[in-house]
Amino acid sequence: MEKEILGDGDDAKLEILIKLDKEKKILSIRDRGIGMTKEDLIKNLGKITKSGTSAFVEKMKTGGDLNLIGQLGVGFYSVYLVAGYIEVISRHDDDKQYVWESKVDGSFATSEDEWNQPLGCxxxxxxxxxxxxxEYVNIEVPADEDESTEEETSESTSEEKDGKKKPKTKTMKEKTYEWEVLNDVKAIWLHSSNEVTNEEYAKFYRSLAKDFREEKPLSWSHFTAEGDMEFKARIFVPPKAPRDSYENY
Structure with missing residues (x-):
């Protein structure tokens, strides 16, 4: 990808931003990358109306096997299990900014976005x-703060003081967000084994295994295979066997 497309400063960062508006019950997930054109939105997201996925989602709501969602390639449509209305806002460097809107009944519409904040790619x-x-409304995502600012109003009423008229002011509340990095673990798969410390391996293992007991893995191996097929691998041995290992394995 050309760096010029991403922009400068914070706009050039490849990251995912998650924001929750508890009052409006809107969960927003922004992905900085290449974006999608209008054609991409229709082609890749509009298939729900002709693929039978809407019926599949309804079945999931009545107690179907949720594990099947990813297996059938309809992972995106799992959003209908928690949301009745979805907006996808995107801009690609080769197109304008568009909004793809859909409801749980499978209907969707795509239009040029003229009201939301302009996005990069x-x-x-x-x-x-x-x-x-x-339950998702109460999860802790980035911390939000309320800031109070004073602004002059354009009201015709004013206060008399010392023979001079002074415009009234009112306090306005403006909500700002402070982003908190959730995955601060070093991407060890991008480095060779001699560039990663034992503590970084242990931290990566705890993040991967969701193990918050500060225990280190019993052992690990970090290697690269080259040949007809190339791949990188990291294998960790947990410090303890799972409690249900005899029942499930």
Whole structure:
């Protein structure tokens, strides 16, 4: 990808931003990358109306096997399990900014975006969470703060003081967001084994295994295979066997 397309400064960072508006019950996920054109949005997201996925999602809501979602290649449409209305806002360097909107009934519409904040080469997904997804409204994502600022109003009324008229002011609340990095673990797969410390291996293992007991893996191996097929691998041996290892393995 050409660096000029990504922009400068913070706009050039490849990252995923997650924001939650608890009052409006809207979960927003923004991915900085290459974005999508109008054709991409219709071709890749509009297939739900002709693929039978809408019926599949309804089946999932009534107690189907949720593990099948990823296996059948309809992972994106799992959003309908928690949201009744979805917006996908995206801009590609070769096109204007567009909004793809859809409801749980499978209908969708695509239009040029003239009202949202202009994006770089990005895609933002907004989920309007339903009442049954209340548990997601209480999750802790980036910390948000309320800042109070004073602004002069354009009201015709004013206060008399010392023979002079002074315009009234009112306090306005403006919400700002402070982004918190959640995956601060070093990407060890991008480095050779002699560039990664034992502590970095242990930290990566705990992040991968969701093990927060500060225990280090019993052992690990980091290697690269080359030949007809090339791949990199990291193998970790947990410090303890899983509790259900005899029942499930």
């Amino acid at each position: 990005e895609t933002e997904i907004r989920l309007s969470l339903g009442d049954e997804a209340g």
